[in-house]
Amino acid sequence: MNLLGNLFHKESHQHKQAYDFGEVLGQGGFGVVSQAHDKETDRDVAIKKVPKKSIKNRDAYRRLITFMRDNMDHPNTINLISFFSSSTSYYLVFELASGGDLIDRLNSAGGHLSEDEARQAVTAILKATSYLHARNVLHRDIKLDNYLYRSKDAPAGEVILIDFGQAVLLPSHDVKLLEPCGSPTYIAPEIYNFRGYSFPADMWAIGVITFNVLSGRSLYTSANPQIIENETKQFTDVKFNDLFWHDVSGDAKDFIQRLLKPNPNERMTVDEALQHGWIRHEGVSQIAPKKASLALDAHVPIARAEKVETLRLNEGQKPNELLELDGSSSGDATPRHPQSGSATPVPQDAKAVRERDKGDKIMLPGNLYRKLSRVVGEEVES
Known part of the structure; x- marks a missing residue:
């Protein structure tokens, strides 16, 4: 090992020696998060260890980390102290946030938040997203379990956004990305359809979260990634079952509908969402309580759903690869690989994922499963 290598390893060793590492807080495909104690400042922190081999574009990753450390300072985003x-x-x-995530909050609240608490949480989510989008940062992995609370008794509106492992720093809002990534339940239609995507994809995910926290239900009828993908591709409009939505205001439903538009050009931007009547709490329609319908709801309960690891649909593709559109920038443009100019194929490993998960079933009581299967058109084995 040369002199520079010796100095490099000595420096990194000294950095690690500055912390007493404790229990593992979480582990996923992009690293391990452990609680640690900073000996110098005498405070607890969270340290995420990310294998370099999992990062395809290390220069872009380092630029993003440096940007986060030097430029990001918002009460609703996690604070990156150093790296x-x-x-x-x-x-x-990172700062240590020990109050649990939004899924934990839903579970402790009985499955869903009150409309006022949901408004507070979604407002905080929008403010964090506005802060990022104004700085050309696209998060790409907005989901319930990527929002934490600093303490268990923190108000609903003090939620903070974490995990920037898939975030990208774009040169402008006109750029579209080609690489499909994200968590299946929150992936926007344009990502599944390989049309290219940008900041509206984050807004779709916020629409899904709003649906989740108000109803306690998933937007989808299954936890199977293949079924979720098919339903997203065929999505036309939000269905509100009275069983779970009878006491939710019309303005809240309108807010969700304006975010869950299949065409990304028709979705609200984050600044438009912040001005929506439901968020501003102006002229909120009053809903008279009525008896809930007993009709079967096919949507999966969020409280029972397992936290799904982020799905990278195309591991072989370079991360942050920019999409060059053939012709106009309309939603009908066909994405092309920048070098080859050929139409984007369906990733081979995505097919493998679909085949692997094809047989997955949701664990439900037998009679409810048979009813649910008829609703979603699946054949039930006797």
Whole structure:
């Protein structure tokens, strides 16, 4: 090992020695998060260890991390204190948020939030997203379990956005991305349809979250990624079952509908969403309580749903690869690979994922499963 290598490893070793590492808080495809104690400041922190081999474009990743450390300061985003690296890993030092995530909050609230609490949480989510989008940062993995609370008794509106492992710093709002990524339940139609995507994809995910926190239900009838993909591709409009939506205001439903538009050009931007009547709490329609319908709701309960690991649909493709549109920038343009100019194929490993998950079933009581299967058109084995 040369002199520079010795100095590099000595420096990273010294950084790690500054912390007492404790329990593992979480683990996923992009790293391990551990609680640690900063000996110098005498405070607890969370340290995410990210293997360098999992990062395809390391220069872009380092630029994003540096940008986060030096430029991001918002009450609704996680605070990146510092970072360092070794020969094999990046170490990101964050503030410690120990109040649980939004799924935990839903479970403790009985499955869903009150409309007022939901408005507070969604407003905080929008403010964090506005802060990012104004700085050309596209998060790409907005989901319930990527929002934490600093303490268990924190108000609903003090939620903070975490996990920037898939975030990208774009040169402008006109750029579209080609690489499909995200968590299946929150992936926008234009990503599944390989049309190219940008900031409206984050807004779709916020629409899904709003649906989740108000109803306690998933937007989809299954937790199977293949079924979710098919339903997203065929999505036309939001269905509100009275069983779970009878006491939710019309303005809240309108807010969701304006975000869950299949055409990304018709979706509200984050600034438009912040001005919506439901968020501003102006002229909110009053809903008279009525008896809920007993009709079967086919949507999966959020409280029972497992936290799904982020799905990278195309591991072989370079991350952050920009989409060059053939012709106009309309939603009908066909995405092309920048180098080849050929139409984008369906990733082979995506097919493998679909085949692997094809047989997955939701664990439900037998009679309810048979009813649910008829609703979604699946054949039930006797």
